[in-house]
Amino acid sequence: DVKVTQSSRYLVKRTGEKVFLECVQDMDHENMFWYRQDPGLGLRLIYFSYDVKMKEKGDIPEGYSVSREKKERFSLILESASTNQTSMYLCASSTPPRNIEKLFFGSGTQLSVL
Amino acid sequence: AQTVTQSQPEMSVQEAETVTLSCTYDTSENNYYLFWYKQPPSRQMILVIRQEAYKQQNATENRFSVNFQKAAKSFSLKISDSQLGDTAMYFCAFMLYSGGGADGLTFGKGTHLIIQP
Numbered sequence: 001d002v003k004v005t006q007s008s009r010y011l012v013k014r015t016g017e018k019v020f021l022e023c024v025q026d027m028d029h030e031n032m033f034w035y036r037q038d039p040g041l042g043l044r045l046i047y048f049s050y051d052v053k054m055k056e057k058g059d060i061p062e063g064y065s066v067s068r069e070k071k072e073r074f075s076l077i078l079e080s081a082s083t084n085q086t087s088m089y090l091c092a093s094s095t096p097p098r099n100i101e102k103l104f105f106g107s108g109t110q111l112s113v114l
Numbered sequence: 115a116q117t118v119t120q121s122q123p124e125m126s127v128q129e130a131e132t133v134t135l136s137c138t139y140d141t142s143e144n145n146y147y148l149f150w151y152k153q154p155p156s157r158q159m160i161l162v163i164r165q166e167a168y169k170q171q172n173a174t175e176n177r178f179s180v181n182f183q184k185a186a187k188s189f190s191l192k193i194s195d196s197q198l199g200d201t202a203m204y205f206c207a208f209m210l211y212s213g214g215g216a217d218g219l220t221f222g223k224g225t226h227l228i229i230q231p
Contacts, residue, residue: 105159
């Protein structure tokens, strides 16, 4: 089975801290994604990457950056965390062209910024 | 840009009843996929069912089926013989066929489904 692992299930940080959320997949997938999930707003795409060192902005990239130095790892970075970034963050991966429609999700990181 | 709308924030039904969750979407594209995902309290996103837009036949997976109306841009999920384990958030989602899926899914805001014993 494909596994998408997010390094932390819960994380508490202070305003202004630099925060790294890590995601690793073990199936050599080309595409990786970071979503943010908020009650009443569903999942919104922050950034995605379709290859090593490639990145594209999603719908809500402000306040975030990403890094993909290796194919299996996709990191989400909050340069200076703010309270409005308190949320659940979900990582996902997929592989074109076979099964392009199937996304595999991690189990999420609940981030609280105090 | 594509949008997905789920108009029911929360629904509650009795165990063993049939329930239908609504979803509409907006796109100018012709080739795409539609999905229903389930997210139980464990937070793990689970794919319930998917539909290719070029297929006229509605997808079915055991107790789960969809009513796909392409012209109306409607994609509802029917759960038959509902069970307590069906209690979860349900998300409708859209993916363009072109681009190799590299731009991911567009999600609706979700419907919280509660199955009462």
